[in-house]
Amino acid sequence: MSQDQPWPGNGTGIAEAPAQRTTLPPTAADTSPENPWPLRLLSEKLKAHIDRVPPTWVEGQIIELNRRNSVTYLTLRDTDAEASFSLVAWGSVMSRLDVPLQPGSRVVAQIKPDLYIKTGRLSMQTRDIRPVGLGDLLARLERLRQALAAEGLFADARKKPLPMLPHRIGLITGRDSDAKKDVMRNASLRWPAVAFEVREVAVQGVSAVAQVMQALAELDAMPEVDVIVIARGGGSLEDLLPFSSEDLVRAVAAAQTPVVSAIGHEADRPLLDEVADLRASTPTDAAKRIVPDVGEELDRIARARALLARSVETMLRHESERLAAMRSRPVLANPQGMLQARADDLQRLSTRAYGCIRAAVDRDRDRIAHLRAQVRALSPQNTLDRGYAVVQVPGGAVLRDPQDAPPGTRLRVRVAAGELAADVVP
Known part of the structure; x- marks a missing residue:
């Protein structure tokens, strides 16, 4: 029946509205x-x-596998999260495999979703399936390593320095694991006052990445945590795959707290080792590198104090010798001699100055006397004293010509002892 066809009535009158x-x-x-x-x-x-969804290649781990005649039913689970799908693979697909698949195998499969209309059941038809070998995993990790390195996530410039003495250490490790015991025991032996904030998580399996990232976020948000250690006691390449997860690597790169990787696997280094601010070869090595040894620090303090004491003693001895040398100098051995020499210089200079002043005064006195004699010799009074007189006509002018004093003129005559008046007579 097409969508445009009307619905038939049922003849009961109950569904009148749909029938219309x-x-x-x-x-x-x-x-x-x-x-x-x-x-x-x-x-x-x-x-x-x-049906419009194209075939898709997916990766996962087989957790269930049932063969029924020519059909194989598989349950494929995501390697990093709690997600799974049921797959159906026909015999023609499974026959292409060189080695039969087993539960636990890691595979990539090309699947196409299909809906059975009669029951509404969704199934995933497997068109191709291939096991993921160790070489494939290593090649994929190497490509991811190069891509993240190109982004600068592994650069030394972005790595944060560890604190010299962390007060509280965040520890992410497996539940009741040897790695946890190693880190806590060795750190406490080196520095008994150290404190831990522990997060026990799954360190392998599908939930490992999510749990480690959640624990990392919690510890990174705690201001009292100075450094975070992610520890595991080694394992196979497949066991360590969660520590090469791109999501976890980016989470560690974004953390504000310094992160130490202590996975303990030398042959195949997970990507966490590359992005961590410090890589420790083992959990025990991590404990040794994040906290100082109290015994070594006390020895360093003792050596520093001894060196400081020797330096102070040496400085005091050198300064005492310098003071003794300075006190032995003549200027300090007989300070009065220096003062007496200066006093003698002052007396000599003073006598010389007084002599110069007296000579200058005598010379100037003689010169003044000579000038006084010259002035006196040229004085009009001296001329008068020799018997001369000065005759002045009225008005004060000196009479030099008799014609300037006609008869009857009243003259003023100055002599050495005074002056007198005289009249001109015919």
């Missing part, structure tokens, strides 16, 4: 209790939508 519909809703959002889709229509539309 002439068309079905064009989309699922348009359906309602009064105007629903028939179930087969939903199945058809889901089938058409799912």
Whole structure:
């Protein structure tokens, strides 16, 4: 029946409203209790939508495998998360494998979702399946290593220095693991006052990445945690794959707290070793490198104090010798001699200065006396003293010509002892 065909009535009168519909809703959002889709229509539309999904290559681990005649039923689980799918593989697909698959195998498979309309059951049809070998894993890890290194996540410049003496250490490790005991025991032996904030998580399996990242986020958010150690006691390449997860590597690179990787595997280094701020070869090595040894530090303090005491004693001895040498110098042995020499110099210079001043005064006194004699010799008074007189006409002018004093002129005559008046007579 097409969507445009009307629904037939049922003759009971119960579903009168649906019977009166002439068309079905064009989309699922348009359906309602009064105007629903028939179930087969939903199945058809889901089938058409799912058929448009292209075949997809996925990776996972086989946790269940059942063979029934020519059909194999598999349960494939994600390697880093709690997610799984049931797959169906026909005999033609399984026959292409050189080695039969077993539960626990890591595979890549090309799957195509398929919906069986009659039951609405979704199945994953496996078109191809291939086991992932050790070489494939190593090649994939190497490609990821190069890509992350190109981004600068492994650069030494971005690595944070560890604190000299962490007060609290964040420890991410397996539940009741030897790695946990090694780190805590050796760190406490080296520095008894150290404290730990422990997060016990799965360190392998599908939940390892999520649990380690959650523990890392919790410890990184705690301001009292100075350094975070991620520890595990080694393992096979497959066991260590969670520590090469790109999500975990980026989480460690984004952490604000210094992170120490102590996975304890030398042959195949996980990517966590590359991005961590410090890589320790073993959990025990991590404990030795994140906290100082209290005995060694006390020895260093004792040596430093001894060196400081020797340095102070040497300095005091040198300064005492310098003081003794300075006190033995003449200027300090007989300080009065220096003062007496300066006093003698002062007396000599003072006598010389006084002599120079007296000589200058005598010379100037003689010069003044000579000048006084010259002035006196040239003085009009001295001329008067020799019997001369000065005759002045009225007005004060000196009389030099008799014609300037006609008879009757009143003259003023100055002599050495005074002056007198005289009249000019004819």
